[in-house]
Structures are given as structure tokens and as C-alpha cells.
Amino acid sequence: MKVSYYPGCSLHATGREYDESVKAVSRALQIELAEVDDWSCCGASSAHMTNFKLSVALPARNIIAAEKSDRDVMVPCAACFNRFKSAQHHLARDAKLRSEVESILGAKYAGTVKVRTPIDIIYNDVGKEKLAAAVTKPLTGLKPVSYYGCLLLRPPEICEFDDYENPYMLDTIMKSCGAEPKKWSYKTDCCGGSLTLGKTDIVIRLVDKLMKAAREAGANCVATACPVCFANLDTRPSEDVRLPAFYFTELIALALGTPGPESWFGMHNVDPRPLLKSLGIV
């Protein structure tokens, strides 16, 4: 299949492993990515927390760029995904806002493009059987908890994910890769997100709670699909509770035997290689 691709700013910086692993996994699963031409920032939390119109117009510029093709657009960053979906929601129901945004951008908004996460595309379009069949190095012994966080799921009528209190797609994907995802009740809890610079103490408290819960569930790592969650999980937990964190696509890539994982793991703050070596996975 062919999809448009919106990497977003994080995937070109602190989320580089996510960008590279999404691309490696897509190549291996025959998903062709075409980057949205001349994309710009979605505005993230800072726009919608301070200026509503700006928070709609910034993603709208990119959605309109993606509308040049009728392909779905893959948005791996949970924050960008949430802003895209939210903008579509407001543009669809508020004609006045839409015409205002269209006049600012000097272009028409059609609302025809489907905004999708790689979790959704891999789960629904590739499918768990095809994914399992492509696995060459099963992740035996790896026990991740799936951490979905906030922005893939909420608000549910905007995000249209699977089950907003007990999501399952990522768990199923991990199972197909030969891992043993652990059940826990913190799948959708918040990591503190963009408070990480302005209020670091709050984020430490939240990620420590997540890491403790993951350990209680018997996990040996955490799998996530958001660059903000990943940065917080990888860098903020206290030393005595931390576990390696992964982008879920890094784990799929590992299971599929694509090139790249070693160099991505070298960029993590908590080096996951000792764990993977002890399990005989690398």
C-alpha cells in the first residue's frame, strides 16, 4: 500500500529512532511512504494551550498539503496525530472557522484525507497474521507493557482509536512479534507531556509511577508510540525504577530483522542492549 507520510519535528530530532524505525518497518511490510511536501510544525500542545485558531490553522496547512493526493496520511507522532484529528474535527463542524482558516492559508480544505497512526495501519491493513509471518527473530522473553498514553486515544470521538480505556492494538502487534506483553492498568495514563521542561518534578513523579506499575506487572521494558512519552520514559524516571523504553516500531524492526536497531538503541538514554543480549535477541 501507499500512504503519505508526515514525520513532524520530533522525528527529525529527539525522536530520530522513531522516524528511522517507522521507515524500516514500512519498507519490510511493503508500505510505501511519500513525505508530505514542505510540511510545517503542527503547533503541538503549545498552540492549542494558548491560541485555538492557531492550533487549527497550523495542522490545516499540512492536511491541505496532504490532500494533493487521496492517500491516507500516516502520522507516527501521537501529538501531531491528535492535532491533525482535532483540526479535522473543528473544520468539519464549524463553517465559519473553516472559511477563516482557508482565507489565511489561501487554499481550500476538503476534509477528504484519512489521518492514521502506524499502529492502526499495521494492525488493520497489514494484519497480525501477515506481521507474524514476516517475523524472522521472535522477541522471545521480552515482556513489554504497552503504553498508549493520552494523545492517541483522547478525546475518543476525535481520535477514533480502538478502546479508549483499554486499548489493545499495540498489545496484539507485540504478540505477533513474539513478545509477551504484560497486562497493566496504566496503558492510558499521562506521562506529563510537555510539562517536562517547565515542571520537571511533576513529570518525574508521573513516570516513576508508570515504571513502578510496569515492574509490578512483571514487565522488563515499556513500548510506546509517542516521542514525548518516549523522551519522558527514557530520561525522566528515577534510577532505581527505570526500565528500557522502546518505540514499538524499533521492536517490530528487531523482530523482522531489518537493518538499524543497533544504531537506534545506541541513542537511548537507558541502553536496552544489556536486556536484549541477556534474552539472546541481539
Add this chain to the structure above:
Amino acid sequence: MGTFLDTVNERIGDVPIQNCYHCRKCTAGCPVAFAMDINPNTVVKMIQVGMRDRVLGSSTIWLCASCETCVTRCPNDVDIARMMDVLRELAIESKVAPKEKNVLKFHEAFLSNIKISGRINEPLMIVQYKLKSGDYFSDLAMGMSMFLKGKIKIISPRTRDVKSVRNIFKHTGR
């Protein structure tokens, strides 16, 4: 001119917040309530009784992380998260000093970074934040380690048509 409640409801543009019957589900599920000076459901009541200055001067509006758990669980569809966005907008517009200064300084650094090149350049954005907040030294070691691992680069790709992005800022009032 309407009441504070009217202003907030009009900006939310959805379910009026007085539909709240104070079950406190929003406060119970809020991951950051422990650090807030006023609980989310109490903010609703304070808006209803017109306590504008107390609400706009609270830490709550800046500590809300927009995780959207409150609105997801609200039995009356009151959009507490959107309400917090509205309160932040009103605080900025009426120049109320933010109780959590660094949170607003982060947002300002983030947005002004977008205006430079259309996309966030993380190292530059963090420098902008540090200059604004005066918090020069935290996370220095972390930043250096990320740089040495090749994770962050000083130069990152820009949006070619950055003018169109600046135009969005110009016409949305910031």
C-alpha cells in the same frame, strides 16, 4: 458585556460548563491534580460564581497537561480540557501574571521557534526557553549526552515556504 461564565462558555462553544453536577470524576482522574492549587471541578464552580481573578491567577490552568482524561470521563460532556485552554487564552490576553511562569515561557519559546523556520529545531528551542526562563543549568548533561549520541543536531531541515507559516501566526493574533 456578559458574565465571566458567559465568556468562558462562548469560547468553549459546546456544552455549557454549568451542566457539571460535581461528581468530581474529572478531579479524581486528573494526573496532575495533586500539584494544582484548585481542583478542576472547583474551577468550574468558581467560574460560575464569577471568581475571575482567582481562576486566571491559579496554578491549575498552567499545570493541566491536556491529557483529556476529564472530558473523556465526564458524564455531562463538559469539556474541562478545552475550558483550561480557554482560561489560559484569557489569562494571556488580559496579561494576568501566570502562577507557573515557566510553563508559559516554554509555550512562548516553542511557538516563536516555529516562526523561525516553520518547524521546531529542538536545540534552539531549548536555548530560547532557557533564556526566557533563566533556568540555564538543568538538563545540561542530558542535552550534551544526546548531542554526543548523534540524537540532536544543531541544524535541522526547514519549511521552504516559511512565509506561509509566519502568515498563520500573523492572522491568528500572535
